[in-house]
Amino acid sequence: MTRDEHAPFLENIPAYAIGALDADETAALASHLEGCASCRTELAEYRALGESLLTALPPRQPPAALRKRLQSRLLGAQKTKRLTFNWSFSQLATGIALVVLLAMSFYSITQMRSLQLEQARLNRQIRTGQTVMSMLSYPATERLAINSESVVGSLLLDRERNIVALIVWNMPQLDETKTYQIWLINPQDERVSAGIFRPEDDRVYTTYIVFPEQSVTDFVGVGVTIEPAGGSDQPTGERVFKVDF
Amino acid sequence: MTDANESKLIERVARGDERAFLELYDRHASRVYGLTLRILGDPMLAEEVTQDTFLKLWSRARQYLAERGPFLPWLLTIARRVALDRLRLESRRPLLSDVNDPENVWHTVPDPGSTAEESRWRTLYFAVLSLHPDQRKVIELAYYQGMSQSEIAEVLNMPLGTVKTRLRAAMEKLREIWKEG
Numbered sequence: 001m002t003r004d005e006h007a008p009f010l011e012n013i014p015a016y017a018i019g020a021l022d023a024d025e026t027a028a029l030a031s032h033l034e035g036c037a038s039c040r041t042e043l044a045e046y047r048a049l050g051e052s053l054l055t056a057l058p059p060r061q062p063p064a065a066l067r068k069r070l071q072s073r074l075l076g077a078q079k080t081k082r083l084t085f086n087w088s089f090s091q092l093a094t095g096i097a098l099v100v101l102l103a104m105s106f107y108s109i110t111q112m113r114s115l116q117l118e119q120a121r122l123n124r125q126i127r128t129g130q131t132v133m134s135m136l137s138y139p140a141t142e143r144l145a146i147n148s149e150s151v152v153g154s155l156l157l158d159r160e161r162n163i164v165a166l167i168v169w170n171m172p173q174l175d176e177t178k179t180y181q182i183w184l185i186n187p188q189d190e191r192v193s194a195g196i197f198r199p200e201d202d203r204v205y206t207t208y209i210v211f212p213e214q215s216v217t218d219f220v221g222v223g224v225t226i227e228p229a230g231g232s233d234q235p236t237g238e239r240v241f242k243v244d245f
Numbered sequence: 246m247t248d249a250n251e252s253k254l255i256e257r258v259a260r261g262d263e264r265a266f267l268e269l270y271d272r273h274a275s276r277v278y279g280l281t282l283r284i285l286g287d288p289m290l291a292e293e294v295t296q297d298t299f300l301k302l303w304s305r306a307r308q309y310l311a312e313r314g315p316f317l318p319w320l321l322t323i324a325r326r327v328a329l330d331r332l333r334l335e336s337r338r339p340l341l342s343d344v345n346d347p348e349n350v351w352h353t354v355p356d357p358g359s360t361a362e363e364s365r366w367r368t369l370y371f372a373v374l375s376l377h378p379d380q381r382k383v384i385e386l387a388y389y390q391g392m393s394q395s396e397i398a399e400v401l402n403m404p405l406g407t408v409k410t411r412l413r414a415a416m417e418k419l420r421e422i423w424k425e426g
Contacts, residue, residue, distance in 0.1 A: 014416035015394055015409065020387035022395050049420050051314070053388055054321035056369035057283050059275035066278075066292050067270060070299055074263050 017046030148241035329391035380415035
């Protein structure tokens with residue numbers, strides 16, 4: 001661009017800097033500024049001058065009532081401001097990261113708890129299996145048949161070591177409001193609770209070991225009934241099976 | 246430059262600290278009111294616009310970035326925009342006699358040289374006063390009334406070319422004085 005072509009733009013820069021240039025000339029100059037570094041430098045100086053002109057006016061004290069009015073307006077604005085989440089991007093990112101971290105931690109804890117429960121269930125199954133194996137291999141263990149309308153299985157009775165083991169096939173699953181309850185039956189036909197259990201989900205047979213508080217020789221038989229969840233003091237529900245020693 | 250104490254005040258305002266806000270008000274309200282009164286020429290309107298300006302500061306303090314420049318011009322830029330918007334809304338301009346008589350506008354100059362900042366604006370204040378009245382008139386109308394050069398030509402009933410020449414000459418003179426200062 002020649003000096004003559006450049007001059008009209010340069011002349012308009014002071015007016016442009018303080019917003020006094022008319023619209024048509026403003027558009028032309030803005031376009032020129034995009035490609036002219038020297039005009040941009042010139043503009044920066046005039047803009048700085050324009051900014052300083054703002055401060056060139058003498059101060060005037062506003063009425064004292066204005067300060068009080070602003071103070072009362074702030075009280076209203078303050079309430080709104082406290083209710084508004086005015087987060088910066090970094091605060092928002094930190095917040096999201098924390099939420100994700102908490103969610104991951106919660107998920108991990110839940111998973112760990114679930115694994116612990118599964119491990120405990122498997123340990124219980126192993127211990128029960130080992131007990132049953134040891135009872136079967138012990139010469140003094142008596143094996144009694146469980147045979148009712150609904151289930152079949154075996155009852156292992158070890159009077160010396162005071163252990164009773166139940167191995168029952170095809171026990172129906174119960175809803176959450178019910179449980180199976182084992183009763184030891186004494187010669188007076190009284191029932192003493194020996195525990196509650198639920199069938200394993202993944203097995204067709206259920207194994208349950210009873211370690212009676214009294215000597216098993218004090219009893220003459222074992223029965224199982226369906227009771228409300230948590231068990232009962234005395235049998236109240238349907239009998240599933242009964243085995244006499 | 247914005248001093249460190251003022252930067253902290255602005256940060257506190259951004260966090261909703263009312264006491265910090267009032268401290269900033271006490272520091273700068275007279276400058277804001279002086280500007281808005283100059284633009285609007287009406288004490289009642291100037292008071293309203295000063296209030297609007299500080300309410301904007303209250304809600305937008307977070308937008309102020311110290312690295313981009315001092316606080317006071319930033320605040321006064323907001324005040325000027327609010328005042329010019331109000332001027333357009335009211336569809337009114339102050340009487341030309343007000344504009345033509347600088348003594349009516351610039352009569353409350355405080356005693357000289359109490360602070361460095363006052364010294365700075367005083368330089369420009371006297372620079373504007375030193376302009377030829379015809380030049381000062383176009384600067385006043387352009388900068389403090391938000392008029393374009395065409396509007397100024399219409400108001401003053403003079404050729405557009407004359408307005409352009411006067412405005413350019415005035416700005417060049419102000420720049421020279423400002424750079425020397």
